Amino acid sequence: MKLSARNQLSGTVKSINKGEAIANVVLDVAGQRLVASITVEAVDDLGLSEGAPVSAIIKASDVIIATDG
Amino acid sequence: MKLSARNQLSGTVKSINKGEAIANVVLDVAGQRLVASITVEAVDDLGLSEGAPVSAIIKASDVIIATDG
Amino acid sequence: MKLSARNQLSGTVKSINKGEAIANVVLDVAGQRLVASITVEAVDDLGLSEGAPVSAIIKASDVIIATDG
Amino acid sequence: MKLSARNQLSGTVKSINKGEAIANVVLDVAGQRLVASITVEAVDDLGLSEGAPVSAIIKASDVIIATDG
Amino acid sequence: MKLSARNQLSGTVKSINKGEAIANVVLDVAGQRLVASITVEAVDDLGLSEGAPVSAIIKASDVIIATDG
Amino acid sequence: MKLSARNQLSGTVKSINKGEAIANVVLDVAGQRLVASITVEAVDDLGLSEGAPVSAIIKASDVIIATDG
Numbered sequence: 001m002k003l004s005a006r007n008q009l010s011g012t013v014k015s016i017n018k019g020e021a022i023a024n025v026v027l028d029v030a031g032q033r034l035v036a037s038i039t040v041e042a043v044d045d046l047g048l049s050e051g052a053p054v055s056a057i058i059k060a061s062d063v064i065i066a067t068d069g
Numbered sequence: 070m071k072l073s074a075r076n077q078l079s080g081t082v083k084s085i086n087k088g089e090a091i092a093n094v095v096l097d098v099a100g101q102r103l104v105a106s107i108t109v110e111a112v113d114d115l116g117l118s119e120g121a122p123v124s125a126i127i128k129a130s131d132v133i134i135a136t137d138g
Numbered sequence: 139m140k141l142s143a144r145n146q147l148s149g150t151v152k153s154i155n156k157g158e159a160i161a162n163v164v165l166d167v168a169g170q171r172l173v174a175s176i177t178v179e180a181v182d183d184l185g186l187s188e189g190a191p192v193s194a195i196i197k198a199s200d201v202i203i204a205t206d207g
Numbered sequence: 208m209k210l211s212a213r214n215q216l217s218g219t220v221k222s223i224n225k226g227e228a229i230a231n232v233v234l235d236v237a238g239q240r241l242v243a244s245i246t247v248e249a250v251d252d253l254g255l256s257e258g259a260p261v262s263a264i265i266k267a268s269d270v271i272i273a274t275d276g
Numbered sequence: 277m278k279l280s281a282r283n284q285l286s287g288t289v290k291s292i293n294k295g296e297a298i299a300n301v302v303l304d305v306a307g308q309r310l311v312a313s314i315t316v317e318a319v320d321d322l323g324l325s326e327g328a329p330v331s332a333i334i335k336a337s338d339v340i341i342a343t344d345g
Numbered sequence: 346m347k348l349s350a351r352n353q354l355s356g357t358v359k360s361i362n363k364g365e366a367i368a369n370v371v372l373d374v375a376g377q378r379l380v381a382s383i384t385v386e387a388v389d390d391l392g393l394s395e396g397a398p399v400s401a402i403i404k405a406s407d408v409i410i411a412t413d414g
Contacts, residue, residue, distance in 0.1 A: 001139040003195070004180035004272040005133070006104035017386075019365030020226030022244065024384055025134060030099050035075035036132035037367065037384060039198055039231055039244060042142035046136045055135040057141070060177055061268045061406045062131035063105035064074070064340075065094060065349040066124040067115045070346040072402070073341040073387035086179075088158030089295030091313065093177055106160065106177060108300055108313060108405055111349035126348070129384055130199045130337045133271075134142040143271070144242035155317075157296030162315055163272060168237050173213035174270035175298065175315060184274045193273040199337045200269035201243035202409075203232060203280040204215070204262040205253045208277040210333070211318035211410040227364030229382065246336055246369055246382060248362075249280035264279070267315055268406045281409070282380035301410060306375050311351035312408035322412045331411040338407035339381035340350070341370060342400040343391045 007058040009034070013050055016043060027056055076127040078103070082117055096125055145196040147172070151188055154181060165194055214265040216241070220257055223250060234263055283334040285310070289326055292319060303332055352403040354379070358395055361388060372401055 011029035023043045027034040034056050048054070080098035092112045096103040103125050117123070149167035161181045165172040172194050186192070218236035230250045234241040241263050255261070287305035299319045303310040310332050324330070356374035368388045372379040379401050393399070 002184055002274045002276045004174070004176040004184060006177060006180060007102075008135070009101060017366055019229070019367065021224055021229045021231045022226065022364070022366045024129060024366045024386065027134075030101065032078060032099065034132065035129040035384065035386070036134050036142070037129040037199070038132075038134055038142040039144060039242065041231065041242070042134070042144060046134065046138065046140055046142060048134065048136070052136070057133040057135050057271075058127055058131060059269075059271055060093060060104040060106040061175070062127060062404075063103065063107075064126040064402075064404055065096075065105050065107055065111070065115065065117065066077070066126050067117070067121065067347045069115065069347045071343045071345045071391055073381070073383040073391060075384060075387060086159055088160065088298070090293055090298045090300045091157070091159045091295060093159045093179065104177065104179070105349070106406070107349040108311065108351060110300065110311070111351060115347055115349060124346075126340075128338075128340055130382070131197070133195075133197055136140045138140045146273070147239060155297055157298065160295070160297045162267060162297045162317065165272075168239065170216060170237065172270065173267040173315065173317070174272050175267040176270075176272055180272070184272065184276065186272070186274070190274065195271040195273050196265055196269060198231060198242040198244040200265060200335075201241065201245075202212070202264040202333075202335055203234075203243050203245055203249070203253065203255070204264050205255070205259065205278045207253065207278045209322055209412045209414045211312070211314040211322060213315060213318060226367070228362055228367045228369045229364060243280070244337070245280040246282060246380065248369065248380070249282060253278055253280060264409075266407075266409055268313070284411070285377060300405060303410075306377065308354060308375065310408065311405040312410050313405040314408075314410055318410070322410065322414065324410070324412070328412065333409040333411050334403055334407060336369060336380040336382040338403060339379065339383075340402040341372075341381050341383055341387070341391065341393065342353070342402050343393070343397065345391065 006060040075129040144198040282336040
């Protein structure tokens with residue numbers, strides 16, 4: 001599968017904090033911490049668990065740029 | 070300023086492709102390519118140019134997770 | 139590849155309106171019209187053209203519900 | 208009311224999984240399953256329940272395109 | 277029509293900057309400037325022009341909070 | 346810090362409804378009610394509580410426009 005989403009970062013699942021509807025999944029992406037809020041259904045469907053290799057996919061229109069200025 | 074957005078990655082501007090309303094800004098984040106689609110107004114307002122140090126800010130609810138399965 | 143995004147609709151490309159940075163891609167999904175705004179880079183990278191079979195992928199957190207009330 | 212959002216799909220509520228803050232609402236849209244993550248407040252405000260006719264509204268900039276390639 | 281989106285702010289169109297695919301529409305919302313990036317198709321479909329009364333609709337999951345800290 | 350996000354509205358925290366993973370934070374922005382769904386981690390990290398002065402930050406691509414027509 002090939003995606004129009006321009007940003008696809010490889011990483012590993014570090015922890016999962018499940019609520020009833022949504023779970024926050026913490027990833028390690030090249031030493032940087034990344035958090036994804038996804039449905040609990042998706043966590044179960046993908047069989048996510050600590051240590052699992054995953055990709056973080058982010059549409060270019062969802063990226064904000066910040067400067068120090 | 071402190072943000073609720075959980076994901077803030079440091080990088081550098083590599084190139085800017087400006088349209089009339091929207092510009093695609095390509096970043097180098099720890100050796101990985103990241104693209105942000107922002108308004109041309111924001112590019113000008115932040116004074117973005119090649120080589121500029123920036124952060125990419127991404128809300129956790131905008132991150133999709135993918136597995137190979 | 140398996141995605142956490144809950145919504146994946148099969149369709150066909152009907153037309154592509156390219157700007158400089160962003161393109162609007164019109165899809166036919168089971169007889170319904172769907173529009174996706176993606177980068178021109180993605181259109182080229184995926185080799186999209188009229189008639190191409192594609193999927194529209196939408197994160198559950200990006201869906202708004204409306205009622206008539 | 209007329210919306211700039213290009214994608215408005217008619218469907219029916221199939222199930223609602225309520226957490227404390229967010230609920231996942233599963234829709235049937237022309238035989239296809241669609242999930243929307245919305246606030247619990249919105250579920251109550253709209254009086255959503257199984258079988259209710261609704262529309263799923265999705266901004267074009269939130270649609271990712273995928274190909275098999 | 278009633279929407280699950282929690283944020284609906286009344287305002288007026290101040291200016292429209294049209295590209296080929298996307299237009300940036302500047303609104304005045306209670307004296308505050310608000311910018312919406314929407315498709316050019318939507319600008320035409322809604323017949324937007326300077327001075328037109330409109331609402332800005334924003335899903336709660338798209339709002340980031342910032343503090344000075 | 347300067348942000349590409351075009352919309353930054355000053356307000357005050359009115360209430361916080363915490364789930365396990367996500368919290369809905371209600372703001373008063375110039376007399377208007379605004380809701381932000383953010384991670385519980387962010388609520389804690391920013392030390393949000395009733396009465397706290399904050400900004401609501403919204404990317405232009407996340408704003409939908411509605412007319413009465």
